[in-house]
Amino acid sequence: MEINQHIKLAKKLLEINGVIIYSIFYDSIFSYVIKNNRHISIICSETTNDELIMSVSVDGKANLKISQKLIQKIFGKRYSVERHLNKVDGQQANYFKLTVLRA
Numbered sequence: 001m002e003i004n005q006h007i008k009l010a011k012k013l014l015e016i017n018g019v020i021i022y023s024i025f026y027d028s029i030f031s032y033v034i035k036n037n038r039h040i041s042i043i044c045s046e047t048t049n050d051e052l053i054m055s056v057s058v059d060g061k062a063n064l065k066i067s068q069k070l071i072q073k074i075f076g077k078r079y080s081v082e083r084h085l086n087k088v089d090g091q092q093a094n095y096f097k098l099t100v101l102r103a
Contacts, residue, residue, distance in 0.1 A: 004046045006100070009078065014042065017074045033070075040070065041093075050100040053084060057093040067094040077101075 003011075003026050011021060011029055019033040019042060029044040043055040054075075056067035072081055079098035 006046050006050065006052055007044070010044045010052060010075075013074050013078065014044075019074070035070075038066070040066070042070075052079065052098040054096040054098060055093045056096070060092065062091060062094045064094050068096075071096050071098075 003024065007024070007027060007029060011024060014021065014029065014031050017033075019031045022030045022032060024030075027046045029042075031042045031044070033040050033042070038058055039060075041055075041057045041060075045053045045055075047053055052075075054071055056071060058066050068081075068083075075081055075098055078101060080101055082097050082099075084095040084097035
């Protein structure tokens with residue numbers, strides 16, 4: 001199956017920002033980056049309606065401050081970034097919904 005256009009763009013933006021792509025599928029990306037001695041895992045999944053869902057884990061735990069700053073830096077110019085799944089947020093990861101910005 002062909003890789004989705006939003007997954008291709010997400011892969012490009014992640015790589016530009018030094019994130020290592022661990023594996024990529026037609027509708028999702030598994031990646032990580034090590035910054036300031038912290039292991040940050042990023043899972044990106046494509047949904048319908050030009051949206052991506054991101055799961056970000058810092059050293060195996062949720063860290064909203066670091067996660068939000070990283071996602072905003074990488075995706076903020078191309079996507080509207082908002083918190084997602086707040087009720088399950090906090091133990092192991094933070095979740096974000098990214099919607100494509102239209103020109």
